[in-house]
Amino acid sequence: MSPAGGTGSGTPGLTIETQGLTKRFGHQVAVDGVDLAVPPGSVFGFLGPNGSGKTTTIRMLLGLAAASAGTVSLLGMEMPARFRDVLPRVGALVEGPAFYPFLSGAGNLHRLDAAGPRTVPATRRARVNLALERVGLSHAAGKKVHAYSLGMKQRLGIANALLSHRDLLVLDEPTNGLDPQGTREVRNLVRSLARDGATVFVSSHLLAEVEQMCTHAAVMSAGRLVAQGPLADLRRAGHVRIRLVTPDGGNARTVLTRLGLVPEGGGVEPDGDVLLAGLGAPSADGGHLPEDIVGHLVGAGIRVRGFTMERESLEDRFVALTGEGFDVAQ
């Protein structure tokens, strides 16, 4: 689960590393022993349903909230102790954009840039204009933010993250409120940032988005990190499953169990019961070839009326890890 572990904080090479990161609010555990490992240069998708602890984790990464237990290291330095050295190199969009409604878009960026102790005032105007241009907001730079649409505020939030050269970008739901065109632009922007050598940590609940732009991902559920790694591995770790349709449900279940599979009921169709069973990684030892399974079933006198193999999508994998439906994990 947690590759490239290490004992002390600040394992060389990892851009973000947390160990046993925990946050309690009273008796409620919002984040529970999270060990994140974000390699440099990656576009890292941080997935999880609403309420799974993503934003709380991000707040602890950035030193906005104190961890109840565990350590955080960003860019090889301990947080929050070394925030002065770390945060100027980090651009962040946390839980949606937030601005002074009575200031213009450019005015807001000037204000937030001035808040950084090491930003250079001489280049401020140029950097603000460039950041606005990068998110396509130059035309609205002088407009008061209270007149901005949600999508424009979102773009301005991203512009704020791009005010200086950043080695790490932490973007919490960056495409929230954006139209399809804006979503595409953000995706391209993230790719171009990664190309320039930045590490991008993107939280999202949009799986398609993560599949399209991320190289790595981690999945949170109910405050715990339930999976983490390169996207390809995660998807492969989703394995393959068989879908069997047969009128002899009970016997088929026995046969499959004897083969070491764990069949689950998948409903009833006109042709019989539906049974689903994960196959395990195809290359793993002891994995069954699908044709062998059919052979065993037929040999046991089971009427096989349908047999298909299904590769789980990232979405299936996500649902398998985090549960289904509207029961937001507490």
Next chain:
Amino acid sequence: MPSSIPAELSGAAVQQAGRAKESGFSLMLSELRVLFGRRRTWALLLALAAIPVLVAVAVRVSSTVPPGRGPAFLDRISQNGLFVAFTAMLVSVPLFLPLTVGVVAGDTIAGEASHGTLRYLLVAPAGRVRLLLVKYAGALVFCVVAPLTVGVAGAAIGAALFPVGPVTLLSGDVIQPAEAAVRILLIAAYLAVSLAGLSAVGLFLSTLTVVPVGAMAATVVASVVSQVLDQLPQLEWLHPWLFSHYWLGFGDMLRQPLLWDSFIDNALLQAGYIAVFGALAYGRFVTKDVLS
């Protein structure tokens, strides 16, 4: 979209700035720009400026003010317009000045939290201690500007509606109008110092909530409570410790020679409040989880 930031605008320049330039200057400037750039602050100052205008117009349109009625100095306005400034400053001490200072001081941290900009300031990273100091300094600047507004507006409207001449002080001495103007500035300074303690209370209350109106109201209530307690003879032992105790003591600025005793006592008391509530605000804010 251009894909990269030109080198001269990027990291190298940021690092070069180094620790030597890590001051609060840029942030302080930006804080003042935000504070005095917003309409609310101007509305507060306009409301303060309206007090001497109301006083002056009321005296102008009424035939005579019987001596000894109404606030001190009121009966002298028709002979000397500069007394509009003294009267207005006196009138605004119990409620109007604490009200405006309560709005500004209560808004310091809670206002940022309610906008959500607090998290972006901290990620910038403004630094919690630095941000707290800058916020308090901004509130102090308002404490200077607010009584100054009353005094200057008072002198201006007084000079416009009434004759201006030598001023008879409380000690009986007579000073020229130019020196009277200096006394107006001295009283404004006295009131600015008086409000510094209340600002510290407001700053602390502002770290407790994300609802700025709550912090503002609590700050104003604190000033009212302090003044009420100061009126109760049963609590006489407490009076010298109340931050509003010397608020009306600026009469010493109207004596010849100047008496600095109440100014100094007041300043020491306010410094105590700044120390205590500054420490409380610090203790609260540096450990606070910013979840808004």
